[in-house]
Amino acid sequence: MSPLPxxxxxxxxxxxxxxxxxxxxxxxxxxLNSSYDIARELFATVNPAFKDHWEASHDDTLSIKQSHGxxxxxxxxxxxxxxxxxxxxxxxxxxxxxxxxGLVAEDWQQRLPNNASPYYSTTAFLVREGNPEGxxxxxxxxxxxxxxxxxxxxxxxxxxxxxxAAWGAAERAFDGDEERVTTFMRDFLGNVKVFDTGGRGxxxxxxxxxxxxxxxxxxxEVNNIRQxxxxxDYEVIVPPVSILAEFPVAVVEDNAERNGTLELARDxxxxxxxEETQRLLAGFNYRVHDEAVVAEFADxxxxxxxxxxxDVFGGWDAAMxxxxxxxxxxxxxxxx
Amino acid sequence: MQRIGDAPAxxxxxxxxxxxxxxxxxxxxxxxxxxxxFSQGLGTFWVNVSDTYTLAAIGLTLFITALTIPINLxxxxxxxxxxxxxxxxxxxxxxxxxxxxxxxxxVVAGLVYLLLYGRNGWLGGWLDAHDIQLMFAWPxxxxxxxxxxxxxxxxxxxxxxxAQGSREEExxxxxxxxxxxxxxxxxxxxxxxxLLYGVILTNARAVGEFGAVSVVSGAIRGETNTLPLHVELxxxxxNTVGAFASAALLALIALFxxxxxxxxxxxxxxxxxxx
Amino acid sequence: xxxxxxxxxxxxxxxxxxxxxxPGFGLSLGISLTFVSLVLLLPLTGLVGQLAGLSLGxxxxxxxxxxxxxxYAITLGAAAVAALVNAAFGLLLAWVLVRYDFPGKRAxxxxxxxxxxxxxxxxxxxxxxxxxxxxxxxxxxxxxxxEVAYTWVGIALAMAFxxxxxxxxxxxxxxxxxxxxxxxxxxxxxxxxxxxxxRVILPHLWPALVTGTGLAFVRSLGEFGAVIFIAGNMPYETEITSLMIFVKxxxxxYVGASAxxxxxxxxxxxxxxxxxxxxxxxxxxxHGGN
Numbered sequence: 013m014s015p016l017p018x019x020x021x022x023x024x025x026x027x028x029x030x031x032x033x034x035x036x037x038x039x040x041x042x043x044l045n046s047s048y049d050i051a052r053e054l055f056a057t058v059n060p061a062f063k064d065h066w067e068a069s070h071d072d073t074l075s076i077k078q079s080h081g082x083x084x085x086x087x088x089x090x091x092x093x094x095x096x097x098x099x100x101x102x103x104x105x106x107x108x109x110x111x112x113x114g115l116v117a118e119d120w121q122q123r124l125p126n127n128a129s130p131y132y133s134t135t136a137f138l139v140r141e142g143n144p145e146g147x148x149x150x151x152x153x154x155x156x157x158x159x160x161x162x163x164x165x166x167x168x169x170x171x172x173x174x175x176x177a178a179w180g181a182a183e184r185a186f187d188g189d190e191e192r193v194t195t196f197m198r199d200f201l202g203n204v205k206v207f208d209t210g211g212r213g214x215x216x217x218x219x220x221x222x223x224x225x226x227x228x229x230x231x232x233e234v235n236n237i238r239q240x241x242x243x244x245d246y247e248v249i250v251p252p253v254s255i256l257a258e259f260p261v262a263v264v265e266d267n268a269e270r271n272g273t274l275e276l277a278r279d280x281x282x283x284x285x286x287e288e289t290q291r292l293l294a295g296f297n298y299r300v301h302d303e304a305v306v307a308e309f310a311d312x313x314x315x316x317x318x319x320x321x322x323d324v325f326g327g328w329d330a331a332m333x334x335x336x337x338x339x340x341x342x343x344x345x346x347x348x
Numbered sequence: 349m350q351r352i353g354d355a356p357a358x359x360x361x362x363x364x365x366x367x368x369x370x371x372x373x374x375x376x377x378x379x380x381x382x383x384x385x386f387s388q389g390l391g392t393f394w395v396n397v398s399d400t401y402t403l404a405a406i407g408l409t410l411f412i413t414a415l416t417i418p419i420n421l422x423x424x425x426x427x428x429x430x431x432x433x434x435x436x437x438x439x440x441x442x443x444x445x446x447x448x449x450x451x452x453x454x455v456v457a458g459l460v461y462l463l464l465y466g467r468n469g470w471l472g473g474w475l476d477a478h479d480i481q482l483m484f485a486w487p488x489x490x491x492x493x494x495x496x497x498x499x500x501x502x503x504x505x506x507x508x509x510x511a512q513g514s515r516e517e518e519x520x521x522x523x524x525x526x527x528x529x530x531x532x533x534x535x536x537x538x539x540x541x542x543l544l545y546g547v548i549l550t551n552a553r554a555v556g557e558f559g560a561v562s563v564v565s566g567a568i569r570g571e572t573n574t575l576p577l578h579v580e581l582x583x584x585x586x587n588t589v590g591a592f593a594s595a596a597l598l599a600l601i602a603l604f605x606x607x608x609x610x611x612x613x614x615x616x617x618x619x620x621x622x623x
Numbered sequence: 624x625x626x627x628x629x630x631x632x633x634x635x636x637x638x639x640x641x642x643x644x645x646p647g648f649g650l651s652l653g654i655s656l657t658f659v660s661l662v663l664l665l666p667l668t669g670l671v672g673q674l675a676g677l678s679l680g681x682x683x684x685x686x687x688x689x690x691x692x693x694x695y696a697i698t699l700g701a702a703a704v705a706a707l708v709n710a711a712f713g714l715l716l717a718w719v720l721v722r723y724d725f726p727g728k729r730a731x732x733x734x735x736x737x738x739x740x741x742x743x744x745x746x747x748x749x750x751x752x753x754x755x756x757x758x759x760x761x762x763x764x765x766x767x768x769x770e771v772a773y774t775w776v777g778i779a780l781a782m783a784f785x786x787x788x789x790x791x792x793x794x795x796x797x798x799x800x801x802x803x804x805x806x807x808x809x810x811x812x813x814x815x816x817x818x819x820x821x822r823v824i825l826p827h828l829w830p831a832l833v834t835g836t837g838l839a840f841v842r843s844l845g846e847f848g849a850v851i852f853i854a855g856n857m858p859y860e861t862e863i864t865s866l867m868i869f870v871k872x873x874x875x876x877y878v879g880a881s882a883x884x885x886x887x888x889x890x891x892x893x894x895x896x897x898x899x900x901x902x903x904x905x906x907x908x909x910h911g912g913n
């Protein structure tokens with residue numbers, strides 16, 4: 013007996029495979045959007061709207077492709093040759109890496125309104141029904157016995173925002189007294205029960221595995237989670253002081269030029285600022301800039317003071333170097 | 349004639365322990381996958397499975413597997429023939445080299461390919477200038493899949509061919525058999541099960557490879573997103589049922605492969621018994 | 624004269640000069656070397672290229688960072704436990720599958736390959752679901768005071784799961800090939816099962832058992848997908864070395880990632896070489912003794 017039947021089966025399978033893949037490769041105008049991992053449904057909603065918008069004023073048919081993953085890994089793929097036309101990330105640093113490599117315009121943050129961030133969010137808390145630990149703000153999280161779940165700042169941008177928000181809030185509360193900030197951060201990090209590698213893992217730990225008293229993540233995320241997993245079992249707490257989390261977008265000029273999609277790519281990103289799109293975005297619990305939409309959704313987003321990374325830490329580069337690199341503040345705080 | 353461990357009590361105890369432990373460690377996770385996949389009913393499962401992107405992912409995964417198997421089959425047989433039938437300097441080293449994919453973490457395996465063929469890689473510049481896209485396209489996925497699965501066939505064949513020795517083949521050569529006839533008539537019948545097992549392992553790993561593929565795929569939906577990557581994406585995006593539906597498909601492919609192997613073995617065993 | 628050298632009439636160090644009996648030396652050598660060079664070695668130059676820019680001191684600083692060193696200990700420890708558990712489990716399963724007939728045996732046999740067939744990430748998600756405090760297994764074990772998910776035990780469990788087939792599949796064929804007379808003789812002489820097994824069977828299985836256990840250990844060292852979901856990933860407690868590599872990659876630190884990866888790679892390769900040498904010696908001894 014030879015392995016012929018198996019071989020024949022795989023041949024048939026490959027024929028089927030070609031059949032399935034081929035239609036996707038058919039010729040039409042294409043745009044590849046490299047995005048972060050939890051934006052799948054968001055862009056599944058936005059893309060058809062843009063397709064209609066574009067095709068109304070152009071003759072060609074448009075096909076928008078999506079690539080999703082952790083935003084650092086996504087940027088790394090582009091650095092190594094993934095031909096994405098636009099990036100829509102949840103980390104300023106990941107777009108900056110591309111700008112530093114000359115793939116994205118140097119002044120990308122000035123090319124579109126609001127630092128090229130069509131929507132934004134902040135870091136908020138999800139607690140269990142009735143808020144048994146009485147969590148209201150960041151200093152409650154360092155109290156003894158409070159168990160926290162948020163993703164590892166080393167592997168996740170979401171986790172970095174949480175860390176910086178806690179640091180910024182503590183610096184404000186203790187008036188910049190470095191020793192007290194350090195003690196607070198040590199207690200805060202010491203309360204972490206699980207360091208998942210990404211936001212999704214942290215959510216699973218908190219919701220499905222019942223670990224911890226507080227899940228810390230983007231406000232958009234915690235709201236989505238609450239809607240997804242039953243709004244009666246959880247409460248969203250937006251602390252009075254938190255951090256501004258921008259969701260930056262940019263055209264990957266190098267690739268777009270090569271693919272002949274410059275105009276299309278720019279149009280796509282500008283479309284994210286249009287009123288109808290902003291309404292869609294707000295529906296996914298992101299804070300937006302369009303005034304009409306802001307007024308409509310006012311109840312959904314409590315007023316809170318949003319610290320800027322530029323103001324508190326002197327920009328992302330400085331924050332990364334001082335806090336997250338090997339041997340930085342985070343490593344020191346976690347050292348035993 | 350009595351053999352070791354034939355006492356009924358001991359026999360029952362050992363079988364019981366083996367079955368119980370296997371059920372606990374192997375069967376339970378399998379059941380859990382299907383339980384999750386069908387937790388919202390057959391309809392939801394079907395909607396998830398028949399999704400355009402899921403279908404494209406299935407197609408790509410099968411396509412890559414179909415290409416990987418023949419490549420590694422040829423290589424595995426050639427290498428096993430070489431190291432078990434001839435003595436030459438560096439034989440042992442060669443045998444260890446093919447174990448590199450076992451020794452290397454899949455993520456690192458993907459990384460080394462990226463560092464070589466990616467835009468900033470040693471060969472990447474040349475490829476980019478000639479507009480050849482290997483990474484973040486199916487050739488890249490194929491390359492890393494071949495890499496991580498290349499030891500399986502060889503590793504199955506080498507110990508067996510070593511143990512069997514080459515007397516039968518030498519006799520055949522003396523009787524005037526040519527190279528291909530020799531392989532088909534003498535070697536192949538002796539190694540077919542090991543070969544088949546190697547192919548099955550290659551198949552299983554090629555279908556399921558995640559770490560290495562995730563580095564070089566670019567995860568473009570409908571184009572370079574394989575089924576395991578699709579599972580990860582859906583899971584990350586809070587579509588747990590969808591993720592487990594795709595995971596169940598992978599588990600089904602796995603079960604089908606295992607069943608095919610068991611069936612073939614059974615047929616062969618029966619034929620041997622009859623003969 | 625050992626069997627493995629039978630291809631050449633004279634075991635000269637330069638094979639081209641001897642008259643070979645079997646055909647295909649040139650063809651198989653050509654294909655094998657081309658494949659090994661292109662598929663295995665060429666990509667590794669990328670890794671070497673990354674490390675070339677480092678001085679020895681810098682390299683040492685990266686790989687001896689306390690948190691990384693802690694991850695070595697955790698990874699090695701958990702992999703060792705996983706390998707030993709698999710040695711016992713694999714031996715039991717191989718024995719039961721070869722020696723006994725019972726209903727469902729074929730299914731049980733097929734089930735052994737499941738961990739290879741199942742994508743590791745799927746295994747990771749599933750194990751974490753099962754063993755978390757509100758999962759099926761977690762609920763059962765919690766009253767016993769045993770916490771699996773997010774502890775060191777969970778890491779070992781995930782590693783053990785992904786490497787189950789190694790021991791079973793290396794021991795099984797050896798056990799099948801053992802002639803009946805061996806243990807019948809022992810039993811006729813009135814030895815007890817345990818004693819007879821240890822004295823008569825185990826010496827034959829020993830090399831395969833070590834090989835399988837060694838392979839399981841090596842596989843566990845590099846495992847990432849399955850472990851990451853069930854490990855708590857707490858610094859100094861439940862962080863594995865693969866995660867350290869992953870962290871470096873997230874920081875765009877290819878050099879750091881390559882440095883740590885090279886440590887894992889070197890360790891694994893050394894172990895595999897040792898296993899191969901051991902295997903070769905065993906085969907020689909087996910045939911030399913005949």
